[in-house]
Amino acid sequence: MIEHSGLSTPIYQELKRMILTQELKPGEKILQEKIAEKLGVSRTPMMKALQLLESEMLVESIPRRGFYVKVFNVQELIDVYDCREVLEGMAARRLAERQDLSTLSKLEKCFSGFDASEGIDQKKYARADGDFHKLLIDLVGNQALNKIYFISNIYSEVVRKGLLRTPEETLAEHWAIIEAIRSGDGSAAEAAARAHIARSRDTLMTQLNSSGNHD
Amino acid sequence: MIEHSGLSTPIYQELKRMILTQELKPGEKILQEKIAEKLGVSRTPMMKALQLLESEMLVESIPRRGFYVKVFNVQELIDVYDCREVLEGMAARRLAERQDLSTLSKLEKCFSGFDASEGIDQKKYARADGDFHKLLIDLVGNQALNKIYFISNIYSEVVRKGLLRTPEETLAEHWAIIEAIRSGDGSAAEAAARAHIARSRDTLMTQLNSSGNHD
């Protein structure tokens, strides 16, 4: 039995974890009673959590039929990258215009432990990568931007499918974004952030086209 | 008593209407029992509707205290415009790349009834304006983009406060966006869309700064 100020929050977190780790598989129907029983709660807070997950595009609901773990196809992954490209571009621009030192130090800290000339631990780097992009958004302090950044949940899908570029390839791009922000040139910062995500998107497109993996 | 395949959908629509028309005023607490009784439903589907509205930033919930109609301050309005600028820019780019004739005709239809040399009906134009921007997003067919476009709900807030530019000022900009899309030049289309929204945002900033209206 989960204890908390509100039950739906921990239920939400647990369900999200189960989805991202594929304990609940894409396309799988979420049997409310079964999960609720496993977590020791009733369906009421469970539904609340499921609805929140639906608003974050991690599950889909079909009226009178139930909730299903969202399945992402190639086009949907690419569409999310299209949105991220311009949103993170805007974020980088705003941060560059601001010239805040603590912002810079926080962004730097994400990658200070990595050196392209040595080996880079994939798992650790993937986490740093995720943190960096999330931080870029958070630091702007734009509530609407934060709210809609849930679209990056799908990132884990990309990670799982091994569709990422290598750390050696992206580390320099990450530092280029940070340097552009430091320079105070908003347009340069936006361009750097956009170029980085556009390249990832293009990699995604070619990889999936060549492998013929269309779901 | 509302009848429908699911009760929460019409409840959601009715609540949204009440919020956008200020039948429920900004900052006002939403007394669940009272509204539920008025609509002839129980709190269960009502909560579902409220949660959906929360995910769309039209209401805010404070745990153990309830739901409140969201109050937008200047900075939040501007922040939404920041997001819209880049998102609609991206949308315009994609549409330009596509060169689809039916897309063009749909966009044109929004403003075909207006002539800057004659008088333009404010209400009618405001509706056409909203339709146009929504259409720009819809036509791209990007699910994530559609999902996050709820941020434009606060547009009505701007309308209510009379912070808009005149039709005479924006009609030409709207046609410029359409023409850029027709030309097939993605960068030009993106630039036109961004310039349009950036100008509206700047108008918003100066108006609110000068009037000293900071909430």
Next chain:
DNA sequence: TATTTGAATATTGTATACAAAATACTGTGT
């Protein structure tokens, strides 16, 4: 054997019940 029909079962959506927490009220003391 494949298909259809219908009953049995399971699942959803809504209503109601109830405990815990927040709010409003009332009377007391200063």
Next chain:
DNA sequence: ACACAGTATTTTGTATACAATATTCAAATA
């Protein structure tokens, strides 16, 4: 009159109950 404590009322969050719909399974038919 004002502040405060303690009680009553209201409101939320969760659990349970139940009707309506969807799904499953098995027997009957072609």
